[in-house]
Amino acid sequence: MTDKTPIVVMKGITIEFPGVKALDGVDLTLYPGEVHALMGENGAGKSTMIKALTGVYKINSGSITVEGKPQSFNGTLDAQNAGIATVYQEVNLCTNLSVGENVMLGHEKRGPFGIDWKKTHEAAKTYLAQMGLENIDPHTPLSSISIAMQQLVAIARAMVINAKVLILDEPTSSLDANEVQDLFKIMRKVRDSGVAILFVSHFLDQIYEITDRLTILRNGKFIKEVMTKDTPRDELIGMMIGKSAAELSQIGAKKSRREIKSGEKPLAEVKGLGKKGTINPVDLDIYKGEVVGFAGLLGSGRTELGRLLFGADKPDSGTYEFNGKQVNISDPYTALKNKIAYSTENRRDEGIIGDLTVRQNILIALQATRGMFNPIPKKEADAIVDKYMEELNVRPRDPDRPIKNLSGGNQQKVLIGRWLATHPELLILDEPTRGIDIGAKAEIQQVVLDLAAKGMGVVFISSELEEVVRLSDDIEVLKDRHKIAEIENDDTVSQATIVETIANTNVNGKEA
Amino acid sequence: ACGSSSAGGSNDGKKTVGFVAVGPEGGFRTANENDIKSAFKDAGFDLVYSPTQNNDQQKQIQAFNKFVNDEVDAIILSSTEDSGWDDSLKKAAEAEIPVFTVDRNVSVKDADAKKAIVSHIGPSNEWAGQQAAEFVNKNFPDGANGFILEGPAGLSVVKDRGTGWSDKVASNIKVLESQSANWSTDEAKTVTAGLLDKYKSENPQFIFAQNDEMGLGAAQAVDAAGLKGKVKIITIDGTKNALQALVDGDLSYVIEYNPIFGKETAQAVKDYLDGKKVEKDIQIESKTFDAASAKEALDNNSRAY
Amino acid sequence: MAEKAKEEGNALVKKLLSNNLTWSIVAFILLVVICTIFQHDFLALSWNDNTGGLAGPLITMLQESARYLMIATGMTLVISTAGIDLSVGSVMAVAGAAAMQSLSNGVNVWVSILIALLVGLAIGCVNGALVSLLGLQPFITTLIMMLAGRGIAKVITSGENTDASAVAGNEPLKWFANGFILGIPANFVIAVVIVILVGLLCRKTAMGMMIEAVGINQEASRMTGIKPKKILFLVYAVSGFLAAIAGLFATASVMRVDVVKTGQDLEMYAILAVVIGGTSLLGGKFSLAGSAVGAVIIAMIRKTIITLGINAEATPAFFAVVVIVICVMQAPKIHNLGAEMKRKRALKAQAKAVAA
Amino acid sequence: MTTATANKVKAPKKGFKLDRQMIPTLAAVVIFLLMIIMGQALFGTYIRLGFISSLFIDHAYLIILAVAMTLPILTGGIDLSVGAIVAITAVVGLKLANAGVPAILVMVIMLLIGAVFGLLAGTLIEEFNMQPFIATLSTMFLARGIASIISTDSLTFPENNNFDFIANEIKIIDNPKISNDLSFNIGVVIALIVVIYGYIFLHHTRTGRTIYAIGGSRSSAELMGLPVKRTQYTIYLTSAILAALASIVYTANIGSAKNTVGVGWELDAVASVVIGGTIITGGFGYVLGSVLGALVRSILDPLTSDFGVPAEWTTIVVGLMILVFVVLQRAVMAVGEKK
Numbered sequence A: 001m002t003d004k005t006p007i008v009v010m011k012g013i014t015i016e017f018p019g020v021k022a023l024d025g026v027d028l029t030l031y032p033g034e035v036h037a038l039m040g041e042n043g044a045g046k047s048t049m050i051k052a053l054t055g056v057y058k059i060n061s062g063s064i065t066v067e068g069k070p071q072s073f074n075g076t077l078d079a080q081n082a083g084i085a086t087v088y089q090e091v092n093l094c095t096n097l098s099v100g101e102n103v104m105l106g107h108e109k110r111g112p113f114g115i116d117w118k119k120t121h122e123a124a125k126t127y128l129a130q131m132g133l134e135n136i137d138p139h140t141p142l143s144s145i146s147i148a149m150q151q152l153v154a155i156a157r158a159m160v161i162n163a164k165v166l167i168l169d170e171p172t173s174s175l176d177a178n179e180v181q182d183l184f185k186i187m188r189k190v191r192d193s194g195v196a197i198l199f200v201s202h203f204l205d206q207i208y209e210i211t212d213r214l215t216i217l218r219n220g221k222f223i224k225e226v227m228t229k230d231t232p233r234d235e236l237i238g239m240m241i242g243k244s245a246a247e248l249s250q251i252g253a254k255k256s257r258r259e260i261k262s263g264e265k266p267l268a269e270v271k272g273l274g275k276k277g278t279i280n281p282v283d284l285d286i287y288k289g290e291v292v293g294f295a296g297l298l299g300s301g302r303t304e305l306g307r308l309l310f311g312a313d314k315p316d317s318g319t320y321e322f323n324g325k326q327v328n329i330s331d332p333y334t335a336l337k338n339k340i341a342y343s344t345e346n347r348r349d350e351g352i353i354g355d356l357t358v359r360q361n362i363l364i365a366l367q368a369t370r371g372m373f374n375p376i377p378k379k380e381a382d383a384i385v386d387k388y389m390e391e392l393n394v395r396p397r398d399p400d401r402p403i404k405n406l407s408g409g410n411q412q413k414v415l416i417g418r419w420l421a422t423h424p425e426l427l428i429l430d431e432p433t434r435g436i437d438i439g440a441k442a443e444i445q446q447v448v449l450d451l452a453a454k455g456m457g458v459v460f461i462s463s464e465l466e467e468v469v470r471l472s473d474d475i476e477v478l479k480d481r482h483k484i485a486e487i488e489n490d491d492t493v494s495q496a497t498i499v500e501t502i503a504n505t506n507v508n509g510k511e512a
Numbered sequence B: 001a002c003g004s005s006s007a008g009g010s011n012d013g014k015k016t017v018g019f020v021a022v023g024p025e026g027g028f029r030t031a032n033e034n035d036i037k038s039a040f041k042d043a044g045f046d047l048v049y050s051p052t053q054n055n056d057q058q059k060q061i062q063a064f065n066k067f068v069n070d071e072v073d074a075i076i077l078s079s080t081e082d083s084g085w086d087d088s089l090k091k092a093a094e095a096e097i098p099v100f101t102v103d104r105n106v107s108v109k110d111a112d113a114k115k116a117i118v119s120h121i122g123p124s125n126e127w128a129g130q131q132a133a134e135f136v137n138k139n140f141p142d143g144a145n146g147f148i149l150e151g152p153a154g155l156s157v158v159k160d161r162g163t164g165w166s167d168k169v170a171s172n173i174k175v176l177e178s179q180s181a182n183w184s185t186d187e188a189k190t191v192t193a194g195l196l197d198k199y200k201s202e203n204p205q206f207i208f209a210q211n212d213e214m215g216l217g218a219a220q221a222v223d224a225a226g227l228k229g230k231v232k233i234i235t236i237d238g239t240k241n242a243l244q245a246l247v248d249g250d251l252s253y254v255i256e257y258n259p260i261f262g263k264e265t266a267q268a269v270k271d272y273l274d275g276k277k278v279e280k281d282i283q284i285e286s287k288t289f290d291a292a293s294a295k296e297a298l299d300n301n302s303r304a305y
Numbered sequence C: 001m002a003e004k005a006k007e008e009g010n011a012l013v014k015k016l017l018s019n020n021l022t023w024s025i026v027a028f029i030l031l032v033v034i035c036t037i038f039q040h041d042f043l044a045l046s047w048n049d050n051t052g053g054l055a056g057p058l059i060t061m062l063q064e065s066a067r068y069l070m071i072a073t074g075m076t077l078v079i080s081t082a083g084i085d086l087s088v089g090s091v092m093a094v095a096g097a098a099a100m101q102s103l104s105n106g107v108n109v110w111v112s113i114l115i116a117l118l119v120g121l122a123i124g125c126v127n128g129a130l131v132s133l134l135g136l137q138p139f140i141t142t143l144i145m146m147l148a149g150r151g152i153a154k155v156i157t158s159g160e161n162t163d164a165s166a167v168a169g170n171e172p173l174k175w176f177a178n179g180f181i182l183g184i185p186a187n188f189v190i191a192v193v194i195v196i197l198v199g200l201l202c203r204k205t206a207m208g209m210m211i212e213a214v215g216i217n218q219e220a221s222r223m224t225g226i227k228p229k230k231i232l233f234l235v236y237a238v239s240g241f242l243a244a245i246a247g248l249f250a251t252a253s254v255m256r257v258d259v260v261k262t263g264q265d266l267e268m269y270a271i272l273a274v275v276i277g278g279t280s281l282l283g284g285k286f287s288l289a290g291s292a293v294g295a296v297i298i299a300m301i302r303k304t305i306i307t308l309g310i311n312a313e314a315t316p317a318f319f320a321v322v323v324i325v326i327c328v329m330q331a332p333k334i335h336n337l338g339a340e341m342k343r344k345r346a347l348k349a350q351a352k353a354v355a356a
Numbered sequence D: 001m002t003t004a005t006a007n008k009v010k011a012p013k014k015g016f017k018l019d020r021q022m023i024p025t026l027a028a029v030v031i032f033l034l035m036i037i038m039g040q041a042l043f044g045t046y047i048r049l050g051f052i053s054s055l056f057i058d059h060a061y062l063i064i065l066a067v068a069m070t071l072p073i074l075t076g077g078i079d080l081s082v083g084a085i086v087a088i089t090a091v092v093g094l095k096l097a098n099a100g101v102p103a104i105l106v107m108v109i110m111l112l113i114g115a116v117f118g119l120l121a122g123t124l125i126e127e128f129n130m131q132p133f134i135a136t137l138s139t140m141f142l143a144r145g146i147a148s149i150i151s152t153d154s155l156t157f158p159e160n161n162n163f164d165f166i167a168n169e170i171k172i173i174d175n176p177k178i179s180n181d182l183s184f185n186i187g188v189v190i191a192l193i194v195v196i197y198g199y200i201f202l203h204h205t206r207t208g209r210t211i212y213a214i215g216g217s218r219s220s221a222e223l224m225g226l227p228v229k230r231t232q233y234t235i236y237l238t239s240a241i242l243a244a245l246a247s248i249v250y251t252a253n254i255g256s257a258k259n260t261v262g263v264g265w266e267l268d269a270v271a272s273v274v275i276g277g278t279i280i281t282g283g284f285g286y287v288l289g290s291v292l293g294a295l296v297r298s299i300l301d302p303l304t305s306d307f308g309v310p311a312e313w314t315t316i317v318v319g320l321m322i323l324v325f326v327v328l329q330r331a332v333m334a335v336g337e338k339k
């Protein structure tokens, strides 16, 4: 191992933002032909470390050498020219352009008359195919594919540069198991060709599956560099969170199913709810205190169904009864007024309001339901903000920071706090644990269970079948924008049951 | 629909005249254009009116070329600029459409283009500037200090009125400062207030405002500074408002820039189309007013604007 | 202890230096200084018995700034939603025309004022409806309204520059623009009061936050239950209304509307005031205080031009230079110059140490 | 694994991809044609060859400006200085021509002056974080101010040292009546070349694609490693140089100029670009749309004048026509999105 010469050496990297030292003397060494993971809790400084390497942030002290040459990049372009390809945590693509254009931007194939679009699109097609997106026409507008697919497109884009270093910041957070395996296949191929890969993920399974070496950060400080195979999980977790793994709250067994009393009226009763082109009519009952999981593959329509329930999109068919009343949920405002809340999977575009403070981001939905001219009294507001920052362990615990300056995982926690603050009776959570560290994930899962126990109806949408199976009372299975099955989640049900259901049922509900 | 017939109503035997205009801007301009329009209507013409925006010559050129293309019987040109018309006039000459310039004369180099212009009708800006200078000369034989309020930098009216002033003004008359107030009453008030502050010690005694609008603004600033009557204000145009102000003692002298020459213009066009001879340069008489003659003019209600 | 105090002091200085408002005020003071050099009694104030108020260059400057304060306030809210209102200048003309025309047609002065305000509000509502309900782009919508507004003003006065200075009973309106309250120009006082009211409305209720939210991320705001359409409609309506007040200030000052000149180019001044005040044209966080200072600076620049006796030909260039200087002073690059150089030096030293 | 992915990814519907972004531009074509037909039906002069010829000859400058304005608008920026750059280059150009500097050299100098203002705008935007609106507003004031400091006279070309060769009309069809002549001049050819250049630049160069990317999301474009800064400089340089080119074509055409030329042209150019379907917030649009937009904008004035609209009403009517236009576009797009 050590006989290799490192390709990237970062030493004593320190980065300060107004009021925070995001990194404090961190070292990182990348070797060719290895997958190296940056490990740490939300806000530990992983993304910041990556941005320091690629010149997005200027370092206050420390040194960076790439292939033995000292470097200080002035932006991603320089980094790219030096052979570093990066996929950042938040998807950074141009939604106004087509998928193919996004993949090839800056690397279009040129012919005698400038860009040769035919060749460019062909090239894009091959790169997309590598990511398992062979059936996506490169001409498709990026805006029309889901955020998860966009993530894959971003990775395909990174492949275009013949990089010596490939950086992937939480690429798997929105992928399902299949996609993750596809991605790993590619990562192995790339690694074997001698490229150094820097990888960030909060899934320990994935870490142990793909990585060779780990660098652990905590609170912006360098803790240790270790070889993956020599480090047991407990020890790793201990290093990441600074206490022993045993102290970590664990949700062990599967939730026991909530029994529905006969004659009990559902909290929400939906019949034939659908919207042409996005989701076919669906029947659905959600009871008080019940967690309903939506399971399905990428693009199966889980998000679309969630959005219809919240009125984010207008349904064009179906009836919707809530709390025994016929309701017409035509927009989010009406939904919130009826005590229905929805936390989006698309954090950057539909979730955070970047320049507003954490405080304002928590309060804003509650405020909107109260109306513009009925401000929340300061005391009450402070109490709410404190409560949810505390409960969800948002770090740093400073409510007056713009939310865009928080780490990805902490942004997610703030958003969940926003919806809880409205005291919903039905809470729809779309990928709530995306990008959340292992400690916080368990906490959020616990929050979901607690809320249900207190009588809230919860819709839980996640690409991680494991957590869907563990938390849900009922699981709705979707495929190709149809609901194909409803599974009562008892002890006989496992992830495999669901995968089988998806594979063996076609959209008419018949066995395939 | 193509062929010899022209754009408008030659079907009813009326002659069509295209009017390349500046557009309604209040004061002189509105009076002038309304007068031309009604005079041509009275004379039995079909007048197609085309204003510009922001004094943009380009829009005028476009309108002119369109009239040539529509084969109107004559074109009235009230240009914002005195040059830049050669090409368009050449086209008019080729199409044998007579052009009458009003208000502002245009300078043409090209011989073909010159042929298109039959006649110029309008009062003289330089004359108006000269009158202002002469009034000041006469009133302050021992010399005086004062300001000039100009229109926007670069318009030829502004230059011509300025040239007229400089041609005639006596050497002991000192212009402390010339500032633009953009033809605007409101800006003139602000500018004048500033100038009065700044030159308090120089004892300014006159203000020459290049139009009525600015003169009225200056008068208010003078009034506010408690200098009413001590500073003589001279303006050009001769709108009713200005004459009233003259009667009230807010202004001291108003030089008319007579906008009422629609009749003369219509007559010239008619004569030419009837094959009669038309004079090359038809000067429109303008008057000057002091308080007494202003009162008279207002009393017998002879002012149309 | 002393160390800590010093550190705190440094932090304060840093905060001040990176604050746009600081630089705007510095710019304002610089302009005043320049004027005083040219005209020694520039700062002098005297009592004018004629008008019953203070007199002097600064006072006329404040008098002029009232209209900028109004349109800059409306513009701030609009810009905060990532929009723009190019029609404010024209709305001023329309409102002025409505007031002057109805006055000279014998309408009671208070009714005339009301008509003017309602007309401005109505145009603002049309802008708002087009932008929010039809989803048209603000730039083009208000550009259309800018064109049409001039036309409407001309239609109201039949193309004349209606003069109501001689109409009996026009005193209240005249007073708005020319009067004094405790010696201070009434229009300035009124404008400041309105700015404060709008500020309170924005910050004491949730209105300000919601406007900002819509400007920062419209879709995310919609998902929180805010109704972006309502907010958009509201800000354009407010902008129209405030522009009408500005139009009254501008026309009542001379009791005459000039259909072409009243409010001409003032949309640009308002936008400049907003940007100088630190609100980004991309929308989001806004500062009404900043815009107010920006508005006064615009009036001050114009005063400086008169005071220095800058030629009509050179005024646009002078204006440009001042604006560029102010904006460059506000540029983060300039503030961070010191820190950046220190950082570079430190890194270099480190690199040397490593090499050695 | 891959098969699992394959069966869930359906091919998107055909035809959808291309049309949506093209719709506003197509709408511009249709409405332009409708306007011509209406003009012809009511007034009988709108398809005369002479009318068509002067539509292009008189508006070659606007077509160039519309192309110039398309670039910054595609990035979500704007260049308000184009009208003022026309003025300053025209004034300097004519002064030099009158001082005996050869015409070709004068043109080169005019283009260079344009470049200087473009560079200044680029610097203010990229180095000092000024927003394009404010930066170009400042350069607009600056250019206009310097132009009027240099001269407020109406300047004309000297007899033997002018740009006539650009303006001289070449008749393709020479009828006895001038209104039936079909003609063009080098100015029109220059505009045509600019349009082709604009098209190739935006659609067949990487810089062009970067412009669209910046319009989509500047921060994304930066993180994607695109040369954002360089592209921004290129944009404002190009638009300023094209403005200088428009100035050459315009002054050649009318043979004279002065400091007040070009007031409000930036707004005409913006209107053209928007009518042509480019979104003012950036990211979507076509050069060809802007050209159509310029033609539509140009035909509004003769239409209002032929309809005999009363003087006070003209700007209202022009405004309403643009409004109807953008509303129609919006409606067409809404229908397109539904499909």
Ligand SMILES: Nc1ncnc2c1ncn2[C@@H]1O[C@H](COP(=O)(O)OP(=O)(O)OP(=O)(O)O)[C@@H](O)[C@H]1O
Binding pocket: A017, A018, A020, A021, A022, A040, A041, A042, A043, A044, A045, A046, A047, A048, A049, A089, A395, A396, A404, A405, A406, A407, A408, A409, A410, A435, A437
């Ligand atoms: N632009 C910024 N301004 C101020 N503080 C910032 C900024 N970016 C990041 N931070 C802070 O730096 C710290 C590290 O953030 P970073 O995004 O690197 O965390 P991370 O390890 O990637 O976490 P996650 O797993 O949640 O993505 C956080 O405390 C964050 O609040």
Ligand SMILES: Nc1ncnc2c1ncn2[C@@H]1O[C@H](COP(=O)(O)OP(=O)(O)OP(=O)(O)O)[C@@H](O)[C@H]1O
Binding pocket: A144, A145, A146, A147, A148, A149, A174, A296, A297, A298, A299, A300, A301, A302, A303, A304, A305, A345, A463, D008, D009, D010, D011, D012
């Ligand atoms: N085969 C496909 N090709 C292109 N776009 C698709 C396809 N399937 C779905 N989409 C788009 O992707 C989105 C998929 O819907 P949705 O987000 O509800 O899926 P999901 O089940 O939540 O999956 P995920 O959120 O993991 O992507 C929709 O915007 C839809 O238009």
Ligand SMILES: [Mg+2]
Binding pocket: A046, A047, A048, A089, A169, A407, A408, A409
């Ligand atoms: Mg991160």
Ligand SMILES: [Mg+2]
Binding pocket: A146, A302, A303, A304, A345, A430
């Ligand atoms: Mg989803």
